[in-house]
Amino acid sequence: MSLLFAFFTGLAIGSFLNVLIVRIPKGENIAFPPSHCPKCDNALKWWHNIPLLSWLILQGKCAYCKSPISRIYPIVELLTGLIFALLALKLGLGAEWFVTALVFALLMALSVIDFEYYAVPDSLNFTALxxxxxxxxxxxxxxxxxxxxxxxxxxMDMLFTRFKDGAIMGVSFFALGYIVKRLIKKDALGEADIIIAATMGAMLGFPLVLMAIYVSALLAIVPAVTARNHMVPFVPFLALGTWIVYIFSDQFMKWWGMLYA
Ligand SMILES: [Zn+2]
Structure with a gap:
């Protein structure tokens, strides 16, 4: 029951995230005007806005002009629903569940925006942090x-630990970016990566955050090697690595214990 509640909460949040994903990179107001079709400009009715369901019923087309609606909408809604449901399994319902799920939903939205626009809005990034x-x-x-x-x-101890680990990660990424930039004369780590690193530090703490960086780097190797010509956005891999290590934190701590007991 609580799992369904968590999933539907996530669907609703995901629906709102879609608005942010579409409007923030274009610099539009997030509350006004109400949702409309980007092609024919017709305002959407409320039943065109039901997460997941509307997209399926309309078969991915605008109700007025039949122009295709991006598959990103239902995917973001579904992923947000899953994030909220899986975290409810791990944490149970409560403030920690809700805020943690919000952070991961924001990281997911940032990843989608990074894939689409190769840039990440600071407003969402700082909200997650x-x-x-x-x-x-x-x-x-x-x-x-x-x-x-x-x-x-x-x-208060928890608060202090989060600020400390967030700061260590942020400063480390900043320093790393500075050194790499000096060596290869190119921007290696952007401001967005530094903010995400701080978020990772706050969410995971040490030593889990180090394992998350390692997992992220592993995940990014294949696309980085195969896509030689264009830039590979790093944010989605950091977000995914953080998610994997957070969900399986017990297992990762066990491995860490085996290595350093
Ligand atoms: Zn339309």
Missing amino acids: GLALLMPLFILGWDWGFGDMKDLSFY
Whole structure:
């Protein structure tokens, strides 16, 4: 039951993310005008906006002019639904589940935008970082409102750890980018990568974040080698590596323990 609730919550959030993905890179207002077809400009009715279902019923075409609607919409909705559902399995419903799912949904949206536009909007990127850093405060608020409140130092320690690990990762990526730029005279790591690295540090902490960087690099090798001519966006691989290590954190910690026990 709670799994279905989590999935439908994710579908709704994914539907809103679609609006951000389409409008933010074009510099449009995210609340106005209401959703409309980019081809014929007809305003959409509410039943054209039901996540996943509308796209299937309309068979991926505009209800008015029949021009094709990008497959990205239902994919983003479905992925967001899955992110919310899988995290509900791991964390149970609550503030930690919701904010964590929001962070990963934002990372997924950033990945889609990076694939589409080879650029990532700072507004979404900083939102993900802010949520990742301030997560302990949301958890504190939830525990305070719904019982099971722990000692205040518990939340403050968590907050400090997140800021520390986020800062270490951000500074490391900044330094790495600077050195590589000096060596090969080309931008290797963009500002977006530095912000994502800080988000990764805050979400995973050490040593998991190091394993996530390693997994991301492994995932990026094949596309980086095969696509020699054009740039390979790195953000989607960082996001995917973070997701994999977060979901399977117990397994990764076990491997780490085997190596360094
Ligand atoms: Zn249309």
